[in-house]
Amino acid sequence: MALCLSTLHFSAYAAGNVTIYPQNQTIKNIDRLADLVTQPSLVNAWWPGAVISERKATATEEQQHQKLLANLAGFAAEEDGDDAAAINGVRQQMQAIHVTGRQFVDLDPDWVRVHPRANVPLQGDYSLWAGSQPTTITLMGLVSSPGTKPFVAGRSVDEYLDGIDKLSGADRSFAWVIYPDGKTQKAPVAYWNNRHVELTPGSILFVGFKERLFNSDFNDLNQQILNSLTHRRPD
Template sequence: MSLLSTQCSTRLLAFALPFLSVSTHAWATESTNVTLLNHNVQLQYKDAVRLDQVLSDALQQDALQQQANTFDAGYRLFDNSKQDDVDDLYTDVIQRLKKLSEDESHSVAAEQLLQQVQSHQYRYRIITSLDIDSVRLDLAQNPKMPGNYLLKLSARPSSVHLAGLITPKSIAFSSFYDVAGYLEQGKLSNEANQSFAWVIAPNGQTTKVGTAYWNNQHSRVIPGSIIFVGFNSNDSELADLEQDIISLLTMVKS
């Protein structure tokens, strides 16, 4: 089995850093434009403004619309200028899954993952704290933002989602469940990893956790998380494909 190159994901992750660390005098002459996906309203600033200003204005729009989008762990900020990188990664993953589906031993798993990946829209997400209080207290988390962005605020979700090589479903959030407890409510595929799963938190952070009787880490999840089950294989190409799918899932638009 020969899969396509996985260079896209490495490049994609590297691009998140300049947003947090770079600030130049030249930015003062650039504007900031942010489309609020909750309201289809655009915030326009003549000069580049800092992240806390954008968050404050977005929350004011929520107040005007009498919405309570206060679950900052689920806020999503997307950079329009880097969308090509997400599109390239998506195309690469789709091509590799289609090629994998031609392998009889992996065809069922590949088709299952292909259907899930194609069910979402993806944008280049900036993985950073969007808690307005934390942002205001730390200049490193409060950069100026020249350019064009999308921002989606979130109310507290009520469910956790199963994805990957398990029956995809949403399960009502319960503080009594750990990761293994959620997985027990789904049906694993034949090729699914029986011992580990990935937790994709609403803020885009990912963690691999043990879920079997011998390595159960009893990890809790917060509402809105995705629990992704990957391949039960040591094949490096399948592992790379799994990582790229997870990268995409951190960048789901909605």
């Protein structure tokens, strides 16, 4: 399981301004993270899936996402038949999402209050998505029927994929889970390496491209896609 860690971006001057979604409420002059996550309007927020992003970081992630879409279009143009159709299908899925400059920090109010180092300063312009707990997971990638699926407690990755056709060029031995907190896990799903890996509500289950022995550029696509999915803006 991999987790990218970063600190919140901040400048040297003013306190932070934060727009909270889905309320579309802007709060100004927030000094530290604890001042934000303890706002009364967030008392019912589901913190495992909350995302805070910073404006300048968002611009960077949007550029990376556009580069990914261009790369997918380029690879599709080099292929034909089922391979081209599969790549274009993934491109359409990725084109439908929005990315944001997610900051990988723990937003749980109890954690932030108890751990001073977690109570980082907020200086700049931020967005916070802190909705209710979802009841679905999202299936993406080289699969015949991408989209939201009901979350079932205890169900493993291979069970979610049971009966789902994989498209041309798909990795049939592994799939990726992107958890709501931004953690990712590579899950073995073939008969020879199967391991029980569970999802949580709001997770993304991504079936990527199989590795190509002589095409390192193509192999980088999976990591580019994972980067966009970990920076996906909540719906």
